Amino acid sequence: MKQTAALTIIVLALIAPACRRARYVEDDTSKVHVGIVFDIGGKDDRSFNAAAWRGVKCAESGTLPDGKTSCDKPALGIVLRDVEPGTPNSIEPAMRAFAERGYDLVIGVGFAQAPIMQVVARDYPDIHFAIIDGVVFADDGKTPMPNVAGLLFKEHEGSYLVGMIAAKTSRTGTLGFVGGMDIPLIRRFEKGYEEGAKAVNPRIQVLQNYVGVTDAAWNNPGKGKELSLAQMDRGADVIFTAAGNSGLGAFDAVEQAGMQNGRATHFVIGVDSNQNMVKPGFVLTSMVKRVDNAVYDIVKEVVEGRFKGGFHVYGLESEGVGYVIDQYNRDLVSPDAIREAEDARKKIISGQIKVTDAMAQ
Amino acid sequence: MTRLRELLFPLIAVLCAFAVGALVVLFIGDSPIETYRLLLGSAFSWPDGIGYTLFFATPLIFTGLAVAVALRGGLLNIGAEGQLYIAAFATAWVGITLSNLPSALLIPLCCLAGIAAGAAWAAIPGILKARFGSHEVINTIMLNFIAVALVGYLTQYHYRTAGDPIMESAPISAAAHIPRLGQFVPGLPARIPLNAAFLLALLSCWLVYVLLWKTKWGYEIRATGQNPSAAEYGGVSIRKEIVLTMAISGALAGMVGINEVMGYRYRYYDGFSDNYGFTGIAVALLGRNHPVGVIAAALLFAVLQRGGVPVDAFTQLVSKDIVLILQALVILFVAAEAMFRRGGRGPGAGGRI
Numbered sequence A: 001m002k003q004t005a006a007l008t009i010i011v012l013a014l015i016a017p018a019c020r021r022a023r024y025v026e027d028d029t030s031k032v033h034v035g036i037v038f039d040i041g042g043k044d045d046r047s048f049n050a051a052a053w054r055g056v057k058c059a060e061s062g063t064l065p066d067g068k069t070s071c072d073k074p075a076l077g078i079v080l081r082d083v084e085p086g087t088p089n090s091i092e093p094a095m096r097a098f099a100e101r102g103y104d105l106v107i108g109v110g111f112a113q114a115p116i117m118q119v120v121a122r123d124y125p126d127i128h129f130a131i132i133d134g135v136v137f138a139d140d141g142k143t144p145m146p147n148v149a150g151l152l153f154k155e156h157e158g159s160y161l162v163g164m165i166a167a168k169t170s171r172t173g174t175l176g177f178v179g180g181m182d183i184p185l186i187r188r189f190e191k192g193y194e195e196g197a198k199a200v201n202p203r204i205q206v207l208q209n210y211v212g213v214t215d216a217a218w219n220n221p222g223k224g225k226e227l228s229l230a231q232m233d234r235g236a237d238v239i240f241t242a243a244g245n246s247g248l249g250a251f252d253a254v255e256q257a258g259m260q261n262g263r264a265t266h267f268v269i270g271v272d273s274n275q276n277m278v279k280p281g282f283v284l285t286s287m288v289k290r291v292d293n294a295v296y297d298i299v300k301e302v303v304e305g306r307f308k309g310g311f312h313v314y315g316l317e318s319e320g321v322g323y324v325i326d327q328y329n330r331d332l333v334s335p336d337a338i339r340e341a342e343d344a345r346k347k348i349i350s351g352q353i354k355v356t357d358a359m360a361q
Numbered sequence B: 001m002t003r004l005r006e007l008l009f010p011l012i013a014v015l016c017a018f019a020v021g022a023l024v025v026l027f028i029g030d031s032p033i034e035t036y037r038l039l040l041g042s043a044f045s046w047p048d049g050i051g052y053t054l055f056f057a058t059p060l061i062f063t064g065l066a067v068a069v070a071l072r073g074g075l076l077n078i079g080a081e082g083q084l085y086i087a088a089f090a091t092a093w094v095g096i097t098l099s100n101l102p103s104a105l106l107i108p109l110c111c112l113a114g115i116a117a118g119a120a121w122a123a124i125p126g127i128l129k130a131r132f133g134s135h136e137v138i139n140t141i142m143l144n145f146i147a148v149a150l151v152g153y154l155t156q157y158h159y160r161t162a163g164d165p166i167m168e169s170a171p172i173s174a175a176a177h178i179p180r181l182g183q184f185v186p187g188l189p190a191r192i193p194l195n196a197a198f199l200l201a202l203l204s205c206w207l208v209y210v211l212l213w214k215t216k217w218g219y220e221i222r223a224t225g226q227n228p229s230a231a232e233y234g235g236v237s238i239r240k241e242i243v244l245t246m247a248i249s250g251a252l253a254g255m256v257g258i259n260e261v262m263g264y265r266y267r268y269y270d271g272f273s274d275n276y277g278f279t280g281i282a283v284a285l286l287g288r289n290h291p292v293g294v295i296a297a298a299l300l301f302a303v304l305q306r307g308g309v310p311v312d313a314f315t316q317l318v319s320k321d322i323v324l325i326l327q328a329l330v331i332l333f334v335a336a337e338a339m340f341r342r343g344g345r346g347p348g349a350g351g352r353i
Helices: A002-015 A048-061 A088-100 A111-123 A155-169 A184-200 A215-219 A221-233 A244-257 A291-303 A335-350 B002-027 B032-044 B048-072 B080-097 B103-132 B136-157 B196-214 B216-226 B228-233 B238-254 B256-265 B276-286 B291-314 B320-335
Strands: A032-037 A078-083 A105-109 A128-132 A148-153 A174-181 A205-212 A238-242 A267-272 A283-289 A310-314 A321-323
Touching: A032 A048, A032 A088, A032 A291, A048 A078, A048 A105, A048 A291, A078 A088, A078 B291, A088 A105, A088 A111, A088 B048, A088 B291, A105 A111, A105 A291, A111 A128, A111 A148, A128 A291, A148 A291, A155 A174, A155 A184, A155 A238, A155 A267, A155 A283, A155 A321, A155 A335, A174 A184, A174 A215, A174 A221, A174 A244, A184 A205, A184 A238, A184 A335, A205 A215, A205 A221, A215 A244, A221 A238, A221 A244, A238 A244, A238 A283, A244 A267, A291 A310, B002 B032, B002 B320, B032 B048, B032 B291, B048 B080, B048 B196, B048 B216, B048 B238, B048 B256, B048 B276, B048 B291, B080 B103, B080 B136, B080 B238, B080 B256, B080 B276, B103 B136, B103 B238, B103 B256, B196 B216, B196 B238, B196 B256, B196 B291, B216 B228, B216 B238, B228 B238, B238 B256, B276 B291, B276 B320, B291 B320
Parallel strands: A032 A078, A032 A105, A105 A128, A128 A148, A148 A310, A174 A205, A174 A238, A238 A267, A267 A283
Antiparallel strands: A283 A321
16 A cells, blocks of 8 residues: 555656646637658757758747747747657658648658658648758659749858858868768758858868768767868868768867867858857857748748749848858957958859859759 | 467556556646547558558568567577668669569569578678677677668669769669559558558568478477577587578568568668667567567557657647657566566566577
């Protein structure tokens, strides 16, 4: 009996503090329903998935994922549900779970979901789909599917600008690039970065390494750090990462190199989300890809009934890509570097500067 | 009667796991009823739930059998993961290279390629153990890394469609597609990837049962597993048994590729295996290394995998991690199932090989 009593008390003690209570009420079908399927990394990668999560969360509640801070955009009054599939084979059931229940918009995060979305979107022609970084073609392989929006970014343009800032900051004349998985999309970051750096200093050397050739390359901070340290040994003093979670290893590497006279000896450039605050003082800037804006926009299009399938391309002109200057890195980047980068931004938008798109080759 | 009791205790264990899981859900402030309604409802709904549950169970039946056969022979095959990767690639390779052949030839060839590749890959640690006495646990696990890296290299640099950002091979010939069960079962739509490989999995269970308990070979395998010295004294060549057992184990693991490559995505793609090889170890242990038990355990894991997605999506506070906790609780309780037996026969009661 004593045991039972003790067990009851433990159970009550466990349940008592749970003051958050979920309430299941009748589903409000008049609202637009949005389902988002993250990629294997999950929504808390502080980078690509996190940006998508910010976008849908902003559309749902007008706040950042913390639920308090405003995201400076109005809430769109949607019902939002999300899935972190964890395994490739759960992606299709996740998309179908939303589609079967008649969701208005299903968002897939990452190009790897494109072949699956193609199959699902074909089965549900009345439901809107959006895929980040990917394109879904109809069966002819040429025309985009009418109910799928491909949200694409001109990463090479943003990378060009941070390449210029890196070259202006470097004292050694050597830069580093650490990519995640060796795929054309990441080559696009690398090529733009290199061109931007060469535009400032034609003799600059850009070292480049990739974490791996499989999906696991996005989630290996240890190797990211090793590659960064190796590049630093060879003289690189600014390292740009485009490697998802693995990129966080580069942040550790530059922090390990330490500071001299109050200034870091080596810098890292963040990617996708604003990562300036990850290691303040060591992050030169971040090449942001405004996945959040793109996601918010596509939700808005569905809410306002003006969804269009096909390519939605976000470049410098629509602030879909860019670099961040904020309180964490204002003292690190020289005004001269910012001036040149801003100048180049205008020239790229006007077409005076053409940045090579490694994916188009 | 004893048969019935064998079934009863795992069932009680699963129910207990769900009860503790309900407490966890209560603790985070969500409704256990709603959670289990989503979990079980989506796993047993017709046709999508059942179709996907059986589809998810298929690879686990294969790997569970693979591990079970090895364990019966006294070997711990932790390398099913690597074996199924090599095999899936071999299946896809035949489907791509021999694309001119008609279905009647290509389908058996693709299957055989996977089975042979899995068997060959598993035979390596078998031979190493038989010849040099090096432990199969170390060698199988090391070969996992080599297998994944090797097929990754081949996919990346030799068999990928140019310009494809995804790590996947070119598609296999349409002649190598195996039919989805939706074509035969009324009410089951063809979009559900449940395919003929599921029937092959059931057939394999029967074959393994016959092999282990109705043939001389199976007797020798089990004798070696229970007491190698006694078996050798009885005239069994232990070395031969080790290699043979590993090869059969690898062949079973290799059939996973038939489900994934010929029945689902119709190409090899990187990361297709959700740790099937390792989950197979849990499946075999929960299934008491018996084919029928393996089917039951694989179904249990498949239900959790299928139900996990809707629980993550449509509950308010239960996330993917809570689903993982539920899965772990089930494993824990079923593995410790002996404690439910009156007078508990103590450690090892259920671990008979």
